[in-house]
Amino acid sequence: MLNAAIVGLGGWGQTLVRSVQDKSELIRFVAGATRTRSKAEEFATTNGIRLLDDLAAVIADPAVEAIVLATPHLDHVDQVEMIAAAGKPVYVEKPFALTQESAERAVAAAERAGITLAVGHNRRFHPSMGRLRSMIREGRLGKILHCHASLTTTSGLFLAPDGWRSDPHQSPAGGMTGLGIHLVDGMIDLFGKIESVACQSVHRAVPSGAEDTTSVLLRLTSGQTASLLALTATTPGYEFSVYGSQGMAQVSSPTLETFTWQGVAPSVAAARTPPPAETEVTAGVDSVRLALEAFAGAATGGAPFPIRHDEIIHGVAVLEAIIKAANTGRFVTIA
Template sequence: MTVRAAIVGLGRWGRSLVNAVQGKTDAIQFVAAHTRTRASAEDFCREKKLQLHDRFEDILADRNIDAVVLATPHSQHAAQVAAATAAGKHIHVEKPLTLDRPSAEQVVAAAKKAGIVLAVGFNRRFHPSVVEIRKRLASGQLGQVMSMVATHTTSTGQFIAADNWRAQPDEAPGGAITAVGVHSIDHMIEFGGEVRDVLVITGRYIPGPSDDTTNIMLRFKNGATGLLFCSVATATTLSFTLFGTKGLAEFSKPNLSRFRFVPTSTAAPTGPVTAPPDEIIDSEGFDMLNAELVEFGRCIAEKQPYPVKIEEVLHGMSVFDAVVKSAKTQNLEAVA
């Protein structure tokens, strides 16, 4: 079965999603599209053989479309997911699922009742470097999780016009969280469990209507801690390090391609402190967008739930709410 999908939103990210799978897999194929700026999308749709619809409602009414992939402004997600669910379409929606926990719970409940696949675009979970941490944590090679430290930055803020939806405070509360930070929070939740509370400081280094930089301290219910720095106002880099009682594991580079594992020492130092030899695995060229959409298609065909657990997504929304609140109050805020 090849899933017939419609892309909704054809900005930079929507086009990236189409390009990741079109003509490259039998699991899913884009057959239709809808975007607010038709004129700018006509050539792309012609090239990719997409039927361009003027209205989102026309996508939902088309029986030849099995699924919708939403690459739209965050504030539109809740209503669009609800409408697609009511139409019986399977849904892949970009992160964040919605902009608060209550609305996320509503759309998740509706999707479960309708029996459709609801996937949230945490594509980094599919990368081999992330899979490697998952495997080593499950095997006990890392021991107990002590702390996680993440950095995720880009230079994209300078290229976003002040009137672009991505620059608006109601679309990007909490600074750089919606743009990049939610990925690292998602990894921390998967590896560290539920978060107890957060403390957040945001900053604005590029002139515009929204903060572009975010620092977060997190405490987890199991006693682990986390630190996250994310920004769209500096040079592009990415790193995530998990410190365990038996070793550390990390991935780095903007495409997550470098994995590194270092075990704890087994003997006391006799001179300057050194570390045991590290293990490095490089995974260049892995396409995370292709991986997540192929898996989305497979889950639809096999009637299986998407592997990014919806309970973890919902807890992520609770953390998101606490982050936004702490950014405003500059106080330690509990995660509901």
Template sequence: MIAAGIVGLGWWGRMLLEAGRDLPGFRFVHGAARHAEAGAPVAAQHGLRFSTSLEALLADPAVQAVVLATPHSAHLAQIRAVAAAGKPVFCEKPLTLTRAEAVAAVEACRAAGVPLAIGHNRRFLPTIQAMKAIIAEGRLGRLLHIEGHSSNLNSSQNFAPWRADPAESPAGGLTGTGVHVLDAFTNLVGPARRVSTQLAVQKPAPGALDSLSVLLEFANGISGTLAAVRATPRYWRVHAFGDRASVETVGDTEIILREDGREPERIGFAPVDTLRAELAAFAAAAAGGAPYPLPPEEAVATVACFEAIVRSVAAGGAPMAV
């Protein structure tokens, strides 16, 4: 049984607490938040000890591992502190806001000999796993292009103010939703090497009305496009194209395989609680079992692409090397 502490008891921290409820081999025992008036009732609701700092949580001898659901700019310092305490760490996405910080986070955990897990929960969708297998089997032929779209009503929700701060959530819908597509791209076709962008802003935050479009060139020579809108109903799609076939997922429970000369094949999957699945994988890694199924080098590659997109947006859409 892995007894975990969680830092950050806001909207997403509460989602993780619910996902970890009655999870075999894992339980939350301690919660920390900067503001006791908001955090203490959440901790009490879930039967957790409560403190107002990461340092106090790490001093709790019952805490064997730590989950971070905190502002993105705080991740590196917190990961270093958890690793220095010799505890496995799960960090919400994005891992960091820059490649240099991502490398430093990975190195801190590697030097301490502790697992590092990142909350790219959509890796645990059976649809994405099926797409990865189909691509690996060569059924698409030579890969040519990949498309991805991830949107939701993020900008109209009453989240903590930091989530709308461009310093914490740059490039429109990239940080909240688009980063899921970047991780899917890294997972399915490998790292990107060049990006260019368009961020169309009709209304700035709060209540932002904007859309992000990204053109990508990958290290293996294929092309890609990404779109993210943060003021429209939830939509998730990834579509990979080869010279013999294409495969796409629209939503979380179906893929469509299109092969020349055949009717499109629709393959359905049972729904999966991806937050619960990622916590289970973290618990296994923390207990010395199977490694967390997101290699650190892929996490760094995703952050590197994220950073290049942010730089492109800041430069008016100019192409940027990753």
């Protein structure tokens, strides 16, 4: 059992705790720290978490074996460097960083220290995404033509205008840092490096005035194309569709539980009555718990965390390019 601390006990930090506390045999939270202690005291007491003053106190606590960060995006890199210097494993909520240079600096600190470094792209761990990954790698979709992905939520409608998630410096390009970065990670996982991006990001509805409607075109090194949508002011939903010369596969529903596959008809004549779609539903999966348990396993000598350091850095580089493209209205090439 890995004894971890949670730093940042806002809404998402509490979600991380709930996913494993008294449920997992691999990780539990024993301590924590947060900016506004009074808002987290009841939750901490209910979940058996000792609240400490700050990250420095968490790092110094000998009972804390690993640290999970659910803090503002711009804080991540300095915090990773502090934790790495103390030799403790660290799990960082996405986005890992906002610039490639800062991501490289944090990864280098972790590598020098020899610690486990993980990032919270929990959707990679859902069985539906695993099935899609297997089909692509087995070649069942044929030549990959295009991927379209979308992730939508109502969260922007309820964000406080003075909250850090409404700050364009912390959350640039609309829903990219909270939503779209998951879709970018899925594309990197399934298809490899992304070469260039174009983005438009506008405000339509959220009361804070933040951008809430973001669309991106992507060109991959492999030659295939992709597109994504990140919307923060509409009905919650998820779609990850891959179109190949031998068929189409899709992961859908807000919980990623629905997997659909439809093959290409074998002839023009047969295309008039295409093969029926196959649908499989995998309900009740907590991908947040799966990601934290993968981190715990890696931190205690098990299998390495499946998101490689070079993938973490490339994901941030793509995010940085998307942010730049949103401000320039043109394609941006990724270094």
